Amino acid sequence: MGYVIAIDVIAVTITTLAVRSTVSGPNSGVRHSEWVAFAVLAAASVLHLEAARGIERRREMAANTSPHTNLKCLWIFAALLLLPLSLVIPLVVLAYAYSWFRVYGRTVAHRKVFSTATYVLASAAAAAVLRGGGLVGAPRLPTGFWSLLVVLAAAATWWLVNYALVIGAILLSNPEATAREALGELSDQLVVCAGLGLGIAIAAVQTSYPWVVPVLMVTVLALHRDLLLPQYQRAAGTDEKTGLATSSYWASAVPVELARADTLRSTVGLLMLDLDKFKEINDTYGHPAGDEALRAVGETIRAEVRQGDLVARVGGDELAVLLPGALETEVLEIAERIRERLVSLVVPVSTTNGGTAKLDGIPASFGAAVYPDVADTMDQLVLAADDALLTAKRSGRNQIIVARPNPPAITDHPADKPVKD
Template sequence: MLAFVLVTDLLAIALTVSCTVLIPVNGTDWLRFAALVVGVVAHLEAARGIERTREVSVEGSPYTNLNSLWMFAGLLVLPFPLVVALVVINYLHLCTRIWSGVIVYRKVFTVATMVLAGGAALAVLIACGLTGTPRVPTGFWSLLAVIAAAACWWLVNYALVVGAILLSNPELAARKALGEPADQIVVLAGLGLGLVVACLLISFPWVVPVVMLTIVALHREFLLPQFQRAARTDAKTGLASPTFWAQLVSAELTRARLTNSSVGLLMLDIDHFAEVNNTYGHLAGDAALEAVVRAVRHEVRHDDLVARWGGDELAVMMPGAHAEELLKAAERIRLRLAQTEVSAADATSGRVVEIKALTVSVGAAVYPESGTDVDGLVVAADGALLAAKAAGRNQVRLAMPGGPGIPISN
């Protein structure tokens, strides 16, 4: 990882020095540079509170923001040495005004990735014939060249950042290192806004302040999806949160009433889960919980919604499922887990142990037979779950109108 970071930094330095020596800068370039500096500083100050929150919340994933729009606009209207200066000013402002507890080598690496991404994009523009500034498109083919340069900028920067994340933490899941696809779409949208700003700066510079208001408004909404994901998702398992799950169940019940269809619910509880924690430690318990989550996800349909209902309890909503389909899914989960072995570290000895034959008790309920609203269905499924546990665990019970449940398997 250290070699990767150092090579990236050195390549960025070499590119900066060579371009500074070879590429001249004139007075008009400095005026455009000053306009972009004002834009990026004003943008960052307006979004300062958002960025402070976002940097912490995306730790371990690519940190994305809309600031790349100013860098890409600079690439289209400025000589490359001033593009590098704009990148440096951008991140110096972030470090001094927004970020706290800055890890210097990370930020230097981030600047280096932006410089190399800009250099790769510049190479694409030059290869397509856009050699001098400004490089704003004037026709269809020049627009394609700018789009190709934007894609190159994104790809190089993204690949370098993800590579550094994976090398610094090999145990990190690749899905986490790649980040959210929606965040990368925002980056691409930022590059598109950069093209708009560059065109306006060349042709209608007095319109840029109006566009600034739009950019700041978009940036303020940028944090909302992250808060929504945090509210909807259980941090440990990645499953839906109980509140979000209940909201979707309520919406699905409304649809079922209108279409005269059914909705199935499963409540699952890991048998003797406390013994796993007490015997091997909580990390082993987490590994067992992850195994149960994988089994449940594997055996339910793509459109079914799984939630972490409690510490070791999961809830599943299966739209359109009748009792027979619901019970088949529960039985598949139960049988899969009975054949599952989980490797985990024993907290006491440090040795790797095998946790065998995980079992679950399952309660099932179906709308409208078992209940007609969310609370009624949950109570019915939970009652069937308790009946399964009381009857000896490792079995499935279906909630019935006249009682807590009937035995399905053991």
């Protein structure tokens, strides 16, 4: 919290200094052309966010302990090349405020305030690089080799500052997250680089042909979809209430992992878990409280599994964990860690009367099975884990039961049969 507040305070300080510099600096005031450029970029940014609203909402749900990559940077960096910092910051605030209302939902305002602050700090750092390289007056577009290097250095600075600030927040707020998880995928960061490159192109077009920018929106939206396709495919299989994989996505992933295990002569572990007496939470506090509890459970489970494991919501309060390459001992270790965390989990939830309540522990029953030890097919694996889960619930709940291979059928050997006279 101290880290986040410090970043927010620095962003407010930078904003104050930028406004003061514009009002009382040697070149005080904002030119008419800059107001026009601001209006065009603001309108284009809002249209872009609205057109990509469905994609971005699902991608936000899929984000967990990795940076959430978006293409707002293309409009912000274009503004950095065309406008004073005092107008770039309002554009950042407008983009995130609109996202808060229309894209991400109003329940994550604190996260969007921090994201806004990181954009402000990144923009200020990039503006300092532009000034240090001699690109003082707008437009700060590359017109030669040196100016191109300066603009590229500013873009790299913008990316690095924003990326580092976000990773710092992830690691501090999720101590159990690994550095690999916090850094995210390299392909995601290439999306940001592409967005910054688009920002340079947008700024160049805006300078010479401002009314062509709206026409470029079709190109931007097409690139948005294609650049974020891998992320969108992951997000499309995300349950909206929990952020976990959907049952259909999970069902398509299991056969793939079983086939890979056959090729590598490896194993696949499966955990099926059902939250004990979850119906009481819904009946006592309401379904919104149940949704909050489910999401907290999902986040807890994802924090305890390995990189590459898949956690899915396969029913109302039934979850599944696919553990590629896991042996029975590893499956049991992971299951026990999850069980202990859920027992001690404390979740504040909203109640139907507008108040809040605190759930002290959300225990679960577990059924575990390992392929190919107890099953030859996906259906057999799921059935074995389900049967073990049912046994766990019938045996007192809040425990882990492992499916065992069925003993071979006993058949009579002809030599053992009595001989009739």
